[in-house]
Amino acid sequence: MNSTDIELFFATLKAANPQPETELEYTNPFELLAAVLLSAQATDVGVNKATRKLFPVANTPQKILALGLDGLTEHIRTIGLYRTKARNLLETCRLLVERHGGRVPRTREALEALPGVGRKTANVVLNVVFGEPTMAVDTHIFRVSNRTGLAPGRNVLEVEEQLLARVPENYLPDAHHWLILHGRYVCQARRPLCETCRVRPWCDHGRALDHQGAAREVA
Missing domain, CATH: 1.10.1670.10 (Helix-hairpin-Helix base-excision DNA repair enzymes (C-terminal))
Incomplete structure (x- = not known):
């Protein structure tokens, strides 16, 4: 071309x-980050099905941490690789609270330092949340x-x-x-x-x- x-x-x-717009359902930057993290090797439809139950209960890093591994796992059990994703999401939440005041960072370096967040996930967040042309x-x-x-x-x-x-x-x-x-x-x-x-x-x-x-x- x-x-x-x-x-x-x-x-x-x-x-x-x-x-x-993205077909992942979210209402705040953290929900988008979590949804994209969960979407690896899964469909947006499947992720949305799980997050419709998860986000009304826990849609901030602090609330996800309060669920604990067993509670989070139960909510995302229908998503492929859910055990690994649950551990990554919990660790990501811990780092968001400890290093970023519970907020989603807006730099590639900080995003890619989070467990389960690779270049593709970082690019989605930078584009959708912060409007960067990634x-x-x-x-x-x-x-x-x-x-x-x-x-x-x-x-x-x-x-x-x-x-x-x-x-x-x-x-x-x-x-x-x-x-x-x-x-x-x-x-x-x-x-x-x-x-x-x-x-x-x-x-x-x-x-x-x-x-x-x-x-x-x-x-």
Whole structure:
């Protein structure tokens, strides 16, 4: 994809969804941090199902700590890897209280120092809570970036760096939401829905399909 393709690609996604949002449910910065931590190798739907029961009971670091390991585990038992996530979330809460006054820090270094919080989770929090133009590259964004030719890369860090360099500045604040939603619902792993895709005209994969179709017609 060249710069003109990229501009039209994002303009089309923006026209279809002017204000994209995360599908994780939250009402404060800590709830978002906890939800993203719990979402590793789990679906947003599954996380929301658990946090709808957890957050009314405990939605601050102090309240999570008061639940203790057994209490927290019971609330998130339906989420994959729940035992490890419960331990990480409890330790994260302890550090938030001890080092940050119970508040979610707004620097990458401080976020990534929390147990269970990697670069992707930090990027989500920095973007959604603090409005920074970060790219949280998950499996959907990695797939979309490579398949479309938007930001090819061999690993998530390469894709992240390519996206930050190639996505126009005015689209950066919302770009990771558009790409995640596009990968989740249209540019799917097993069978991308190219026949109904709005951005197919500017996508390398879509144009390759069109070229193959034209070649078959000529033949």
